[in-house]
Amino acid sequence: MNPRSSNQTSPVLLDAIVVGAGFSGLYQLLLLRDKLGLSVKVLDAAQGVGGTWYWNRYPGARCDSESHSYAYYFSKELLDEWEWSERYPQQPEILRYLNHVADRFQLRPDIVLGTRVHSAHYTETDKRWHITTDTGQTYSAKYFITAVGCLSSANIPDISGLDSFAGDWFHTGEWPHEGVDFTGKHVGVVGTGSTGIQAIPVIAEQAKHLTVFQRTANYSIPARNVPLDDSFKRYAKENADHFREVMTTNTNAHPFRISERLVHDVSEDERHQIYEEAWLKGGLQFRATFKDLLQNPDSNRTAADFIRHKIRQTVTDPVKAELLSDIDHPFAAKRPPIDSGYFETFNADNVDLVNLRETPIECITPRGIQTSKAEYSLDIIVFATGFDAMTGSLLKMDIQGRDGMTLQKAWQAGPLNYLGLQVPGFPNMFTITGPGSPSVLCNMPPAIEHHVEWITNCIEHLQKNKIDSIEASQEASERWVATVNAAANETLLPQAKHSWYLGANVPGKPRVFMPYPGGFLRYRTRCEEVVKQGYAGFRVERESAS
Numbered sequence: 060m061n062p063r064s065s066n067q068t069s070p071v072l073l074d075a076i077v078v079g080a081g082f083s084g085l086y087q088l089l090l091l092r093d094k095l096g097l098s099v100k101v102l103d104a105a106q107g108v109g110g111t112w113y114w115n116r117y118p119g120a121r122c123d124s125e126s127h128s129y130a131y132y133f134s135k136e137l138l139d140e141w142e143w144s145e146r147y148p149q150q151p152e153i154l155r156y157l158n159h160v161a162d163r164f165q166l167r168p169d170i171v172l173g174t175r176v177h178s179a180h181y182t183e184t185d186k187r188w189h190i191t192t193d194t195g196q197t198y199s200a201k202y203f204i205t206a207v208g209c210l211s212s213a214n215i216p217d218i219s220g221l222d223s224f225a226g227d228w229f230h231t232g233e234w235p236h237e238g239v240d241f242t243g244k245h246v247g248v249v250g251t252g253s254t255g256i257q258a259i260p261v262i263a264e265q266a267k268h269l270t271v272f273q274r275t276a277n278y279s280i281p282a283r284n285v286p287l288d289d290s291f292k293r294y295a296k297e298n299a300d301h302f303r304e305v306m307t308t309n310t311n312a313h314p315f316r317i318s319e320r321l322v323h324d325v326s327e328d329e330r331h332q333i334y335e336e337a338w339l340k341g342g343l344q345f346r347a348t349f350k351d352l353l354q355n356p357d358s359n360r361t362a363a364d365f366i367r368h369k370i371r372q373t374v375t376d377p378v379k380a381e382l383l384s385d386i387d388h389p390f391a392a393k394r395p396p397i398d399s400g401y402f403e404t405f406n407a408d409n410v411d412l413v414n415l416r417e418t419p420i421e422c423i424t425p426r427g428i429q430t431s432k433a434e435y436s437l438d439i440i441v442f443a444t445g446f447d448a449m450t451g452s453l454l455k456m457d458i459q460g461r462d463g464m465t466l467q468k469a470w471q472a473g474p475l476n477y478l479g480l481q482v483p484g485f486p487n488m489f490t491i492t493g494p495g496s497p498s499v500l501c502n503m504p505p506a507i508e509h510h511v512e513w514i515t516n517c518i519e520h521l522q523k524n525k526i527d528s529i530e531a532s533q534e535a536s537e538r539w540v541a542t543v544n545a546a547a548n549e550t551l552l553p554q555a556k557h558s559w560y561l562g563a564n565v566p567g568k569p570r571v572f573m574p575y576p577g578g579f580l581r582y583r584t585r586c587e588e589v590v591k592q593g594y595a596g597f598r599v600e601r602e603s604a605s
């Protein structure tokens with residue numbers, strides 16, 4: 060079907076609409092358009108491609124996956140021609156990469172920027188999705204695919220008085236393009252997750268004074284970022300097949316495997332040596348030192364104690380050191396941040412730490428932040444307070460499936476889904492990296508490539524077999540959510556009480572473990588089995604039935 064030329068009143072008729080022009084949306088467009096020959100448009104509210112990397116421009120923004128693995132692997136030419144400059148890619152470099160992808164594969168003509176999707180309603184009569192946007196343009200498509208990212212809906216805490224604040228405030232996920240000048244300013248940062256831990260050292264260098272407002276202390280491993288030398292760049296390219304193989308056959312889609320060794324297989328000295336080497340090497344590989352770190356509380360405690368000890372060694376002020384190392388959850392039960400000088404920053408004279416557990420924020424005043432103990436005078440407040448993860452961006456759209464069922468209602472008790480790819484009652488709607496997918500527990504690009512290819516193969520199957528619609532069944536979806544939660548309960552992950560994995564960081568959000576924690580390989584195997592069994596757990600409607 061060819062898109063019809065559009066105006067404000069007549070919908071653009073398409074085979075597929077994709078919402079979001081980040082890693083997922085770009086690849087989904089390429090496959091549906093160039094592999095299947097479908098008419099497709101990608102809609103995105105931003106003025107540029109890049110998704111999360113378009114919005115997250117806060118100081119220090121950098122990926123925690125190593126750059127040679129934080130890339131598409133579907134195109135050898137793309138892998139060969141792109142050069143990463145550092146061990147971990149910085150936000151501007153990732154954004155350049157995604158713009159390069161959009162140009163290289165001529166994706167731009169099918170991307171409509173500056174367009175926010177307001178609603179997407181499925182109608183039984185024509186078995187199509189009808190989409191409205193804030194530009195007034197409407198669309199109608201057989202397939203509705205969300206590529207909105209897991210961490211894209213900013214969680215701005217509802218603190219009274221924010222409107223009265225006389226200074227400037229920003230959320231890290233909606234950072235101004237022109238940047239923020241902290242020179243000579245008194246700055247407050249609220250939040251010490253991966254984002255805060257990246258931003259705090261950079262802001263501290265510039266600001267006159269920085270106050271960090273910590274509610275929950277966090278583990279962090281040194282990133283040990285370095286520029287990449289030519290020999291590593293060559294090595295990564297020459298071994299791309301090997302890296303692809305490792306990433307697609309392990310638990311977390313990173314280019315390394317988690318050790319098979321258990322913590323108590325080795326002596327205390329040996330264990331200490333292993334942790335020490337991993338600490339020096341830096342990055343997420345620390346988490347891969349032992350197989351049972353996320354399963355066995357005693358094993359986990361050995362890693363947690365090692366990191367706490369490092370914090371106390373690094374931070375010279377014993378009061379700050381105690382606050383920073385008083386961590387209430389197992390190591391890696393929240394996504395473990397990696398940092399460049401985070402704990403060292405607290406040794407600077409211009410950096411203070413406020414313990415919100417002891418003295419919670421009461422309100423924001425025109426001058427700054429008022430806790431139960433004191434008022435902190437600030438020129439700028441930075442909220443590094445995370446996201447309404449995995450479901451936030453989906454629920455912001457008015458999505459209605461069969462019989463006018465809203466996604467809000469369907470997900471009242473938590474995000475019911477099948478394989479993280481579909482929601483019962485929402486035919487031909489696919490959710491790339493949706494709740495129930497392993498995505499955020501993985502290095503994202505390989506997970507995204509998998510989801511996008513699975514969806515593409517499914518749509519190809521529908522097209523070839525003249526199938527009107529595919530829809531996850533209620534039973535299969537209930538079983539899948541139970542599988543996800545059972546897999547989570549086999550680990551220490553649910554023990555992080557405020558984690559966004561559980562939706563616990565957003566007041567009122569149902570507490571259901573959202574990403575699939577059973578491992579990327581197990582997930583991929585399950586998805587393959589489902590296809591081999593004739594899309595088991597999905598219901599289809601054939602054209603003849605309509």
Ligand code: NAP
Nearest residue numbers: 121122123216250251252253254274275394443444445557
């Ligand atoms: P986050 O992990 O949810 O951390 C949010 C922080 O804000 C926590 O310290 C939280 O404290 C605090 N907070 C939230 N609401 C608050 C309130 N009302 N008052 C005081 N403190 C409050 O969010 P994030 O740091 O943006 O990271 C989210 C995810 O994005 C990461 O887990 C990671 O997957 C991804 N990310 C990755 C990178 C990278 O690749 N390097 C960088 C940044 C982010 P509590 O813990 O007490 O709730």
